Amino acid sequence: MLGPIVLLALWWALSAAGALDPDLVPGPADVLRAGGHLISTGQFQSALFASIKRVAVGMSGGVAAGVSLAVLAGIFTIGRNLFDSNMQIIKSIPSFAIAPLLIIWMGIDEGPKFLLIAIATSVPVYVGVYGAIRNMDTRLLDMARTLKLRRSTLIRHVIVPGTAPEFLVGLRLSFASAWLALIFAEQVNAKQGLAKLMSDGRNDFRIDVMLFVVVVYSILGLVSYAFVRMLERRLLVWKQ
Amino acid sequence: MTIDGLAKESATVEPAVVLDGVGRSFDDRVVFDGLDLMIDKGEFVVILGHSGTGKSTLLRILAGLDREFSGRFLAPDQRSIAFQEPRLVPWRRVLANVTLGLTGNDVQNRGREALAEVGLTSHIRAWPNTLSGGEAQRVALARAMVRMPELLLLDEPFGALDALTRVQMQILLMELCAKHRPSVVLVTHDVEEAVLLADRLLVLHEGRFILDQRVALPQPRLRTSPDVQRIRAEVLGALGVFDERSELQ
Numbered sequence: 001m002l003g004p005i006v007l008l009a010l011w012w013a014l015s016a017a018g019a020l021d022p023d024l025v026p027g028p029a030d031v032l033r034a035g036g037h038l039i040s041t042g043q044f045q046s047a048l049f050a051s052i053k054r055v056a057v058g059m060s061g062g063v064a065a066g067v068s069l070a071v072l073a074g075i076f077t078i079g080r081n082l083f084d085s086n087m088q089i090i091k092s093i094p095s096f097a098i099a100p101l102l103i104i105w106m107g108i109d110e111g112p113k114f115l116l117i118a119i120a121t122s123v124p125v126y127v128g129v130y131g132a133i134r135n136m137d138t139r140l141l142d143m144a145r146t147l148k149l150r151r152s153t154l155i156r157h158v159i160v161p162g163t164a165p166e167f168l169v170g171l172r173l174s175f176a177s178a179w180l181a182l183i184f185a186e187q188v189n190a191k192q193g194l195a196k197l198m199s200d201g202r203n204d205f206r207i208d209v210m211l212f213v214v215v216v217y218s219i220l221g222l223v224s225y226a227f228v229r230m231l232e233r234r235l236l237v238w239k240q
Numbered sequence: 241m242t243i244d245g246l247a248k249e250s251a252t253v254e255p256a257v258v259l260d261g262v263g264r265s266f267d268d269r270v271v272f273d274g275l276d277l278m279i280d281k282g283e284f285v286v287i288l289g290h291s292g293t294g295k296s297t298l299l300r301i302l303a304g305l306d307r308e309f310s311g312r313f314l315a316p317d318q319r320s321i322a323f324q325e326p327r328l329v330p331w332r333r334v335l336a337n338v339t340l341g342l343t344g345n346d347v348q349n350r351g352r353e354a355l356a357e358v359g360l361t362s363h364i365r366a367w368p369n370t371l372s373g374g375e376a377q378r379v380a381l382a383r384a385m386v387r388m389p390e391l392l393l394l395d396e397p398f399g400a401l402d403a404l405t406r407v408q409m410q411i412l413l414m415e416l417c418a419k420h421r422p423s424v425v426l427v428t429h430d431v432e433e434a435v436l437l438a439d440r441l442l443v444l445h446e447g448r449f450i451l452d453q454r455v456a457l458p459q460p461r462l463r464t465s466p467d468v469q470r471i472r473a474e475v476l477g478a479l480g481v482f483d484e485r486s487e488l489q
Binding site for chain 2: 139140142143144145146147148149150153157158161162164237238239240
């Protein structure tokens with residue numbers, strides 16, 4: 001946490017010293033004041049809630065789909081034939097490029113927003129988990145064969161938990177993609193959301209509001225990171 | 241711990257393992273072809289041979305891991321194998337590793353008993369990564385024994401352990417075998433280990449057994465005993481290695 005604090009202190013110091021033009025780069029105090037105002041009107045809370053809900057729903061679906069497809073593709077030949085090339089293709093398309101298509105197909109409600117975030121977040125976990133399964137220690141799998149494990153036992157106790165390290169790396173990337181996809185998803189006709197606050201700020205030339213939203217995005221990034229770290233401590237206890 | 245090596249000499253028991261013309265080749269290279277072998281129930285067979293003679297391949301066939309062989313073999317369904325590396329599932333605790341795949345309502349207790357037999361009661365909840373090499377190999381043995389194998393297959397199980405631990409593990413293995421009496425096929429490079437443990441010694445060389453010798457010495461055997469030394473020299477001779485120290489005797 002030292003890095004962000006130093007950055008904040010630097011911003012503060014430069015503003016206080018008058019090195020930054022307050023019209024273009026307001027100081028932390030101004031930004032906080034703008035934020036305080038948004039909070040007192042309740043605008044901030046509803047925007048934050050709307051955005052977090054989009055990420056939570058979209059990402060849960062995306063991560064669940066990514067892991068399921070990776071397990072199917074990693075274990076079954078038919079799954080590999082069906083899904084792997086498709087996922088590799090999706091990986092190579094910037095998901096934001098298809099945002100306009102999703103809007104044409106699905107309208108401007110929450111649906112395309114969830115879906116865009118889901119697509120963007122499914123790819124990193126898919127790549128991580130699929131790779132982990134394909135590279136699983138064959139000696140361990142041989143051992144499992146001699147124990148005559150049922151397939152379900154093999155998948156549940158040997159294969160899937162072993163993908164945890166790569167899953168978590170993927171999840172970290174998925175979070176980054178999620179917040180990015182959120183911004184794209186909220187560009188079009190979002191009545192609520194952080195990006196809406198941002199564009200309102202731009203229209204009113206309220207740079208303090210815009211900077212406040214940037215600060216919120218960075219806090220959300222830090223919180224996601226902390227969440228993945230917490231998962232790591234729980235899922236990787238066996239690794240110390 | 242005593243195993244009466246002599247008692248089994250006379251008895252004609254039904255075989256636990258029968259190899260009938262078993263062969264295996266990789267591409268053009270024939271590892272062995274037409275191997276015949278009969279192993280009695282409860283017999284402790286040690287297979288020696290130079291690297292690349294197919295000892296491990298034979299063991300993999302017996303374990304059911306290699307199905308690309310020719311010929312036929314009979315072996316009990318209840319087979320367990322332990323490898324040179326313990327091959328524990330790193331993300332399951334010790335007890336869960338031992339009981340992995342077992343069903344029944346008594347599984348936990350069976351697992352605990354198996355771990356007690358290898359002296360690891362205090363490590364039941366440990367993660368495999370925290371174990372020493374010897375401890376991990378004990379867990380692997382417990383995992384093999386908890387399945388009550390009629391045939392225990394061991395592929396250089398002590399090859400990666402330090403000398404002291406290896407001796408302890410050999411003693412432990414003899415105790416377990418004396419108690420549960422599985423048939424055993426152990427593959428090793430260590431001639432002394434072979435002579436200390438075996439009821440019967442086989443040397444695999446260029447695709448056939450060039451030595452098939454019963455070792456009728458009572459257990460426990462001392463590495464310093466003249467009989468052990470004599471057989472060791474004979475086996476080394478069969479392997480084409482001559483040890484002048486034993487020439488002196």
